[in-house]
Amino acid sequence: MDNNAIADVFDEVADILEIEEVEWKPRAYRNAALGIRNYSKPLSEVYKKDGIKGLKEIPGIGENIAKKIEEIILTGKLSYLEKIRREIPKVIVELMALQHVGPKTAKKIYDKFKIKSMEDLKKLIKQGKLHELKGFGEKLEHEILEGIEDKEKKGKRYMLNEALPLAEEIKNEIMRQKGVSKALVAGSIARMKENIGDIDILVEARKSEPIMDYVAKMKIVEKVLSKGETRSSIVLKNGIQVDVRIVPKESFGSATQYFVGSKEHNVRMRQIAIKKGLKLSEYGLFKGGKAIAGAKEEEIYRKLGMEWIPFEMREERGEIEAAQKGKLPKLVELKDIKGDLHCHSTYSDGRATIAQLVKSAEEMGYEYIAIADHSEYNKIGEGISEKIRREENKEIDKANKNSNIRIIKGIEADIKKDGTIDMSKEMANEVDIVIASVHIGSDEKDATKRTLMAMDNPAVNIIAHPTGRIFEEGKEGTMDFEMISDKAKERGIILEINANPYRFDLNDVNAYAAMKKGIKMVIDTDAHDLSELECMKYGVGIARRAWCEKKDIINTMPWNKIEKIIRR
DNA sequence: GCCGTTTTCGGCCCGACTGTTTTCAGTCG
Secondary structure, eight states: OOHHHHHHHHHHHHHHHTTTTOOOOHHHHHHHHHHHHHHHSSHHHHHHHHHHHHHEEEEEEOHHHHHHHHHHHHHHHHHHHHHHHHHHHHHHHHTTTTOOOOHHHHHHHHHHHHOHHHHHHHHHTTGGGGGGGGGOOOOHHHHHHHHHHHHOOOOOOHHHHHHHHHHHHHHHHHTTTTTTTEEEEEEHHTTTOOEEOOOEEEEEOTTTOTHHHHTSSSSTTTEEEOOOOSSSEEEEETTTTTEEEOOOGHHHHHHHHHHHHOOOHHHHHHHHHHHOOEEEEEEEEEEEEEEEEEEOHHHHHHHTTTTTGGGOOOOOSSSHHHHTTTOOOOOGGGGGOOOEEEETTTTOOOSHHHHHHHHHHHHHOOOOOEEEBBBBBBEEEEEOHHHHHHHHHHHHHEEEEEOSSSEEEEEEEEEESSSSSSOHHHHHHSSEEEEOOOOOOSOOOGGGHHHHHHHTTTTOOSSSTTTTTTTTTBBBBOOOOOHHHHHHHHTTTTEEEEOOOOOOOOHHHHHHHHHHOOOOOEEEEOOGGGGGGGGGHHHHHHHHHHBBBBBBBBBSOHHHHHHSOOOO
16 A cells, blocks of 8 residues: 555544544544655555654654554554444545535434435435525535535546646736736645645735626636635636635735645644744734734744745645754756756657757757657657657757757657667667656556666666656556665666656655655656647646755756766 | 643644524634
8 A cells, every 4th residue: 555545544534533523633643644645755665664663753653553554554454444434324424525514514414314325415405405404504505515516527626737827817817907916826836736626816905906807707717606805716617716815915925825835834834833922824923912924924934933935845744844944955946947858859749840849948048958759669659760760860960050059869768568778779879868768558567677677778867757657547656666766876867757747757755755865857848749848847846846956957957967967 | 643942741723704693613724
């Protein structure tokens, strides 16, 4: 079981204990689940190496939960969960997953009607029977029904690349309104999470400005859910909910702090405030009812005894401790990126010509771009023979003569079933950089072994999308990242952070682990299209969530320096 | 059940919103 699966176990324990109205334990189990999700090493590895003692190092894990993790690792299940599951009908836990239904409501509904499934609840609502319960009006009924239908329709999270452009569009529209001095995309988008639940936009303005009237007229808007003085909600045509909050100047910093989140980060911040005899809320930092900070985030962090923390780090993964010690990393920025080392042209399955890619790269201010088309073995990627690649390389040589930026001859060579690289020794010397990758088809079970073998090949510089995850297909990395990263460290191989939102591989957790091991990484877009070159910002977001600095990312360096780093 | 340069016991974030509330409980972020 991987870390997320173990965390799910403890979240379910928390759900059940919440229904049973057990005090405080649910919080402890939730904290444990969070600590596990945020932990970069697989718990089974930690346990193998350091046993219970190692597990207790993880935030939120004490003696008791450590023992429970041990049981899960050794037996694949948790007898405690199985025991408490028997105490509570399963449907109650399911009900709790609905919007507007918490433990109290779920229990109340069950106790009265003894329903057995979601379908039963739907029937109940359609017959108007939920009214019989005290505290259930028409509106709540309607909203619960909507919640069920939403759940049936689709998973409620959206990809970052879907949400971010829309959020920016709305923000820009708001910025154009009179009386608006600032607007900011907050929430999980600001933290560059790979998937997001809704869009949060924070606006600095005097109250009652008719901002929302303008937003409501935008083409991307489906309907307005609610419109208030300080808080409004709308739904976009693609189903994303947008919450817009309007705050006065003196609270903009504290509101930013609050609405950027994460929730866990904020909880810690408030605890720290309390210890200092202060109170932190979205309205400001208060001492005895008097605001001592609020307009600027920096001031809030400073008065709580720490450095200002970049949005992407605010996940309660040790960033607060680092900020208190003044030891935050200086995160890599988009403007540090000097080029893209993994792009596909029309020679293989790309949709842009080399000339077009080079022109775009030049406009983006890059110093270099690598054309790394697929090798012949990759049929889906329309891989090319070495004969054609030699023609391509000639074209690159020619283009380099009158180009302002360096065009690099690359190859994305497939790692074949036997672990060898789909590239001749001669070709290895004819290209500037070799990216090797497994393209998982029906033969994914040996992917780790094959990748490890490929990394022993002295021609290989970069391993692309190192865990083989593909988001849309729900494919999480099937490869053993511990083994791959250890090998990368040993062999000096560069690991790729693939900025394509359908991959995001390495993800933030793995990239953090790689950074900690001192492995160098490269942020590539794997662009198959000119527009995909723009995905670099998402890759930088992952790197920032992984606490990476400029020195960890090779394509922040000029090409002549990269040449020295990559093993030839 | 976890955690501690304020504590090994006694805490555990805070405020808005909503419904139907006649003063507040439940849920959410």
